[in-house]
Amino acid sequence: MVITMGKVVLVILIGVIVRWGWQLLFWAWLKPRKLEKWLRNEGFKGNPYKLVMGDLKEFATMMKEAKSKAMPITHDIAPYALPFDYHIINKYGKRSYMWFGPTPRVYIMEPELIKEILSRHNEFQKPHPDPLRDSIIGGLFESEGQKWVKHRHIIKPAFYVENIKSMFMTMSLSCNELIKQWETITSGNGPVEFDVWPSIDNMGSDVISRTSFGSCYEEGQKIFRIQKEQIDLAFQQMSMFFLPGGRFIPTKASKKFKENDKELRAMLHLIINKRKKSIEMGEEINDDLLGVLLKSNLKQIEEDGDGMSMDDVVEECKLFYVAGSETTSNLIVWTIICLSTHQEWQTKAREEVIQVFGTGELHFDGLKNLKIVTMILNEVLRLYPPGVMVIRGTTKETKLGNMMIPSGVEIIIPILNIHHDHETWGEDATMFRPERFSGGVVNATKEGGLGSFLPFSGGPRICIGQNFAMVEAKLAIAKILQRFSFELSPSYTHAPFPVFSLPPQFGAHLTLRKI
Incomplete structure (x- = not known):
């Protein structure tokens, strides 16, 4: 009997090992080779598949090399910011692919196909799981299906024009503090050289802090x-995230990350519960993002009996920072850098601001009259998009244009490369020419712009806070132009490098003069 039971256990063990071995073989070799053949038959080109690693080694080497050195002061940043993607697209053409480990990622750059992908958001969804993304960004950004529909419906009122307008004075208060700080720095005679990036980054956080949580x-x-x-x-743990079970290895960074996450959630729970109690007691609801969100959520629960949970609200509050603060701070700093290198546009923009507002306080309704500033911001968003790419995935065989995309493939819409594409934008695609937006976004390219200009993505999942970001950016740029002239410092180092957004890696050293 003992021998028989031993044989049974051995057979089961062998069966488990064989099954695991087959699954590993399929994941690491058979499936990638099958997908590679399929993609080549559909006209895509790329490097031959390498076992497990794919192109990751070459990808990491190129990124490390690019990050370690400065680049010339040029708007042609794709070879430096996304060196591997630039290399693959240049080598194999617009219909190419790379290997992210055993998963192929195909590049789609045709405007019509891009519009199709972004409009069919239920078929082309964000790949799950994405350990790095999911560790930081949750909420509306990563949700799908009915959960996304419900959350967007609840959150949308927070970003209505009338609510953004009610937050304008709060935004202005944060911008005024930046201006006062810079006026103190430049209070002596003559120009002053310093890194403006930390103060702009802090202002972005300050605006989101005030507009999100009010009191x-x-x-x-x-x-x-x-x-x-x-x-x-x-990002310190990035290499660990993509190892099987890597996120559970107790490194110093992972321990600190878990401690922070626990503290973060506890703080948010306290704030949200305090605000919910105020609402339940009939107190006046603040016009900040959290107040409007909770009011909208309460309405949803009353109407349908199903709203956002406490954890859902926590995730949306965490998202406010990355999506709100990072995006707008980057737009503001790259606008200032571009205007530093193109003084004629700095002069035009300042003259427009003075014409609309004089040297006094700004008002919300006047922002719509800043046509030149809007053109400049759109051109900066084109050259330095806050999100350098959009990634989607397939979970079943899916038709795209005249192609069939197999299940298990990820799709990259390389926004930075598309924004710099000569076929779409002309021979001056990597030059700063705001006048290309004089007829609006729709008329900026021969294709109609909408599938080629994607600073806030596109389709139904277009960034819900884009109007908020543009109002804040116009406000900050106009106030800075009223008070200062600026140019690049000799110590400025040009290094846009993608993190979640596209910050200046070595800061933004400028020379400021008080007007």
Whole structure:
């Protein structure tokens, strides 16, 4: 009997090992080779598949090399910011692919196909799981299906024009503090050289802290400081995230990350519960993002009996920082850098601001009259998009244009490369020419612009906070132009490098003069 039971256990063990071995073989070799053949038959080109690693080694080497050196002061940043993607597209053409481990990622650059992918968001969804993304960004950004529909419906009122307008004075307060800080720095005679990036980055966090949490502004600042540290810690662990079970290895960074996450959630729970109790007691609801979100959520629960849970609200609050603060801060700093290198446009923009507002306070309704500033911001968003790419995936065989895309393939819409594409934007595609937007976004390219200009993505999942970001950017740029002229410092180092957004890796050293 003992021998028989031993044989049974052995047979089961062998069966498990064989099954695991087959699954591993299929994942690491058979499936990638099958997908490679399929993609080549559909006209895609790329490097031959390498066992397990794919192109990751070459990808990491190129990124490390690019990050370690400065680049010339040029707007042609794709070879430096996304060196491997630039290399593959240049080598194999617009219909090419790379290997992200055993998963092929195909590049799609045709405007009509891009519009199709972004409009069919239920068929082309964000790949799940994505350990690095999911460790930092949750909420509306990563949700899918009915959960996404429900969350977007609840959150949308927070970004209605009338609510953004009600937050305008709060935004203005944060911008005024930046101006005062710079006026103190430049209070002596003559120009002053310093790195403006930290103060612009802080202003972005300050705006989101005030507009998100209102009276809980100080707690909001603490939350966003922790969230910023979480981004740094996540990138320290990036290589670990993609190892099977790597996120559970107790490194110093992973321990700190978990401690921060626990503290972050506890703080947000306190703020949200305090605000919910105020609403239940009939107190006046603040016009900040959290207040409007909770009011909208309460309405959803009353109407349908199903709203956002506490954890859902926590995730949306965490998303406010990355999606709101990072995006707008980057837009503002790259606008200032571009205007530093193109003084004629700095002069035109300043003259327009003075014509509309004089040297006094700005008002919300006047922003729509800043036509030149809007053209400049669109051109900066084209050259330095806050999100350098959009990634989608297939879970079943899916038709795209005249192609069939197999299940298990990821699709890259390389926004930075598309924004710099000579066929779409002309021979001056990598030059700063705001006048290309004089007829609006729709008329900026021969294809109609909408499938070629994607700073906030596109389709139904277009960034819900894009109007908020543009109002804040116009406000900040106009106030800076009223008070200062600026140019690049000799110590400025040009290095846009993608993290979650596209910050200046070595800061933004400028020479400022008070007007």
